[in-house]
Amino acid sequence: MNKIPYKIYLEESEMPKKWYNVRADMKNKPAPLLNPGTLKPMTAEELEGVFCKELVEQELDDKTPYIDIPREIRDFYKMYRPSPLVRAYCLEEKLGTPAKIYYKFEGNNTSGSHKLNSAIAQAYYAKKQGLKGVTTETGAGQWGTALSMACAYFGLDCRVYMVKCSYEQKPFRREVMRTYGADVTLSPSDTTEVGRKMLEKFPGTGGSLGCAISEAVEAAVSNEGYRYVLGSVLSQVLLHQSVIGLETKAALDKYGVTPDIIIGCAGGGSNLGGLISPFMGEKLRGEKDYRFIAVEPASCPSLTRGVYAYDFCDTGMVCPLAKMYTLGSSFIPSPNHAGGLRYHGMSSVLSQLYDDGLMEAVSVEQTEVFKAAEQFARVEGILPAPESSHAIKVAVDEAMKCKETGEEKTIVFGLTGTGYFDMTAYEKFNNGEMTDYIPTDADLKKGIDGLPKVPANL
Numbered sequence: 001m002n003k004i005p006y007k008i009y010l011e012e013s014e015m016p017k018k019w020y021n022v023r024a025d026m027k028n029k030p031a032p033l034l035n036p037g038t039l040k041p042m043t044a045e046e047l048e049g050v051f052c053k054e055l056v057e058q059e060l061d062d063k064t065p066y067i068d069i070p071r072e073i074r075d076f077y078k079m080y081r082p083s084p085l086v087r088a089y090c091l092e093e094k095l096g097t098p099a100k101i102y103y104k105f106e107g108n109n110t111s112g113s114h115k116l117n118s119a120i121a122q123a124y125y126a127k128k129q130g131l132k133g134v135t136t137e138t139g140a141g142q143w144g145t146a147l148s149m150a151c152a153y154f155g156l157d158c159r160v161y162m163v164k165c166s167y168e169q170k171p172f173r174r175e176v177m178r179t180y181g182a183d184v185t186l187s188p189s190d191t192t193e194v195g196r197k198m199l200e201k202f203p204g205t206g207g208s209l210g211c212a213i214s215e216a217v218e219a220a221v222s223n224e225g226y227r228y229v230l231g232s233v234l235s236q237v238l239l240h241q242s243v244i245g246l247e248t249k250a251a252l253d254k255y256g257v258t259p260d261i262i263i264g265c266a267g268g269g270s271n272l273g274g275l276i277s278p279f280m281g282e283k284l285r286g287e288k289d290y291r292f293i294a295v296e297p298a299s300c301p302s303l304t305r306g307v308y309a310y311d312f313c314d315t316g317m318v319c320p321l322a323k324m325y326t327l328g329s330s331f332i333p334s335p336n337h338a339g340g341l342r343y344h345g346m347s348s349v350l351s352q353l354y355d356d357g358l359m360e361a362v363s364v365e366q367t368e369v370f371k372a373a374e375q376f377a378r379v380e381g382i383l384p385a386p387e388s389s390h391a392i393k394v395a396v397d398e399a400m401k402c403k404e405t406g407e408e409k410t411i412v413f414g415l416t417g418t419g420y421f422d423m424t425a426y427e428k429f430n431n432g433e434m435t436d437y438i439p440t441d442a443d444l445k446k447g448i449d450g451l452p453k454v455p456a457n458l
């Protein structure tokens, strides 16, 4: 067989033309979204008040395995996709491991992460529906940046609520968004009722993703011609992100490579869900077996220490209830530097797969994550995002286990983005000032005690 190249690209003709909807192959479907008032499953009509119509269809569709990627979206994908699948020869050599390591690099676009894959799809459907614009929240700024780029491309208005403490860590993120024409408001703000209440209750708060979501939803429903869009957690986002897994699988298949372990960082679960989807599909259909590992920060451990229950997706409790592994919507994680992983809940698709024992999860501390990031940057050249570095850390750990046992496992991990806007975090690490705050059981109990009461027999 040919030697595997450093970078495996796909020809334009080999690019996916359909997204893969893993829910179609799940025996235990993810639980439906519930209306927080009636506790009944949300209908398409109810959801269409908040979300774009075709995206609602995708959200509710747990039967159709393949969904066409519209030509307009494929055209945009062509500008920065396929993303490279890299064989980490240099890292393998440095570690002295017999393991074969691959990473799928999603940082090769201006927004710097995988989030553009779903942003462009969501902007497309909003435009097709004839809307004026969309509202959203952004934590670390990656989603807001991706969405601004997508909205600029389709000529849509883009209003972003940015978590205040993230803005203070990464002020230049806002300028990128404004350059693409987005209107950026720091959250909590006095432009919404939810924001004003938050400011009154917790003056001086740095905000949270949950609160920014509530503000963005309020802004969408109270402005004619606007809908709300979300960059992770929802099943439609996992669907769009399946392009990552489909490309990865096509590239590996070209060389006859079958992974043993697939690893990704998990914030709301979209990159991991997208990366593993086609492989998980094979596992669900009994065709192949893989180990899947979700990596989360020890400071925000929704899978490893949360509970599987219905919860609000936001702090303001205006969103539908989703059944997921959660720490409670009132949980505010310590200011970890992996902003994109500071969400209290987890995609209901991944939550169900995890609950069914089809996926594993581990949590890691941030100083260890930055050590792995530094090691990776020095041999592979790419300066990774702190979020992505969670996956690096566990990939390295697995490769080191192979070194002990002599096993030649094939490990694939998702390298979701670059860390150029995270230099404050790297600075803390380089100065030896980074700390690891792990919430105590008592900290977690508060959030979990605040879960909404939903009868178990729904």
Ligand SMILES: *Cc1c(COP(=O)(O)O)cnc(C)c1O
Pocket (backbone or CB within 6 Å): 112, 113, 114, 115, 142, 143, 231, 232, 233, 265, 266, 267, 268, 269, 270, 271, 272, 340, 341, 385, 387, 388, 416, 417, 418
């Ligand atoms: C947002 C983000 C994540 C986490 O989000 P998921 O929805 O869990 O994928 C991971 N890495 C980067 C670079 C991000 O921007």
